[in-house]
Amino acid sequence: MRGLNGKKIIVAGGASGIGAATAERLAEEGVLVTVGDINLDGACATVKRITDNGGIATPIEFDLSDEGSVNALVDKAIAEFGGVDGLYNVGADLSDATFGADLDLLQMDPAVWRRTFDVNVIGFAFTCRAVIPHLLEQGGGVIVNTSSASAQHTTPSVPAYAASKAAIGALTRSISATWGAKNIRCNAVSPGLVLTEKLLATPNVEGLMGFADQFLKVPNLAQPSEIASVVAFLLSDDSSYVSGQVWHANGGWDFHE
Numbered sequence: 641m642r643g644l645n646g647k648k649i650i651v652a653g654g655a656s657g658i659g660a661a662t663a664e665r666l667a668e669e670g671v672l673v674t675v676g677d678i679n680l681d682g683a684c685a686t687v688k689r690i691t692d693n694g695g696i697a698t699p700i701e702f703d704l705s706d707e708g709s710v711n712a713l714v715d716k717a718i719a720e721f722g723g724v725d726g727l728y729n730v731g732a733d734l735s736d737a738t739f740g741a742d743l744d745l746l747q748m749d750p751a752v753w754r755r756t757f758d759v760n761v762i763g764f765a766f767t768c769r770a771v772i773p774h775l776l777e778q779g780g781g782v783i784v785n786t787s788s789a790s791a792q793h794t795t796p797s798v799p800a801y802a803a804s805k806a807a808i809g810a811l812t813r814s815i816s817a818t819w820g821a822k823n824i825r826c827n828a829v830s831p832g833l834v835l836t837e838k839l840l841a842t843p844n845v846e847g848l849m850g851f852a853d854q855f856l857k858v859p860n861l862a863q864p865s866e867i868a869s870v871v872a873f874l875l876s877d878d879s880s881y882v883s884g885q886v887w888h889a890n891g892g893w894d895f896h897e
Contacts, residue, residue: 643877645670648721650714652704652767653731655682657836658786660689661864662728662871667695669872674717674724676700677731704731704763705755714770726782726875727771732801733759734838742798753800760804761811768815772824780823784874785812787830789890805830809886816884825883827874831867832890 649666653659655677663673667690675690675697677683683699690697698720702713718724733739733755741752764785775781790798791806808828815826870889873879 641669641872641876641878643880644872644875646672647725647875648672648674648717648723649726649728649875650674650676650717650724650767650771651728651730652676652702652710652713652763653729653786654686655679656686657730657838658831658834658864658867658871659728659730660686661868662730663687663697664690664693664695665865665868665872666728666875667693667697669876672721673697674700674713674720676702676713676717678703704766705733705758707766710763710766711770714767714774718774723778724771724774724781725778726784727767728784728786728871728875729764729767730786731759731763732786732804739798739801742800744797745799748799756800756804757807760801761807764808764811768811768826772815772819775824776819776822780825782875783812783815783824783826784871785826785828787812787828787886789830789832789888791830792888812886813884820883825880827879827882827884828886829867829870829874830886830888830890832888833861834867835861835863 649671651659651663651673654663654675663675663686667673673690675683675686680699680701687697687699700713700716703709738752738755741749768783785808787808788805790802791809812826812828867889870887
């Protein structure tokens with residue numbers, strides 16, 4: 641894709657799943673990739689796969705919910721590669737203690753909601769705020785955030801997660817509207833079910849996949865690499881006239897016969 645070779649991009653949440661696949665895809669395109677994650681071992685594993693294939697990447701441990709840690713991620717990425725051209729936000733708290741305890745409103749735990757928004761929304765705002773001044777200084781750059789099909793589709797559980805992902809659309813549009821004239825583009829990708837390590841380890845995963853198959857207009861659930869290709873496009877110069885959008889990469893889940 642045009643305009644990626646030699647760029648310096650931070651993947652905030654690159655230890656596994658879509659984040660790891662995107663870091664690897666970007667490295668294939670010639671990007672110097674910073675792989676940030678709270679799971680340092682996972683980030684190092686992603687970086688090893690990249691460097692074993694001839695790419696350039698560095699792992700950095702950080703916590704999306706911690707403002708100081710986010711600022712340190714950006715500072716370290718800039719120190720390592722001499723600048724930053726783009727950011728991909730993909731981290732989320734999918735732990736059993738948070739995502740697994742995200743029950744319907746009659747059973748809601750306010751602490752689960754607070755933790756969900758601290759990571760999934762405020763964390764994204766922290767990373768964007770840390771990167772934007774550097775993008776302004778150099779004359780522009782690109783941000784891509786990760787939303788979810790849960791933001792558009794009713795589910796019987798995970799209301800905090802769904803609400804947090806809906807908020808990402810508003811955050812994305814706000815950044816695009818505020819700094820678009822300064823050559824900063826911001827978009828979001830909204831995947832449906834993706835065959836990540838986390839999904840495949842879910843109890844009753846076969847039933848979940850069978851349920852999803854009813855709504856897909858393609859013959860398979862997405863591989864992480866298929867979402868990574870959309871993110872890479874949105875970070876590239878090939879999408880230079882796309883901003884403020886939420887792209888639904890969900891196999892046609894949005895419409896039904």
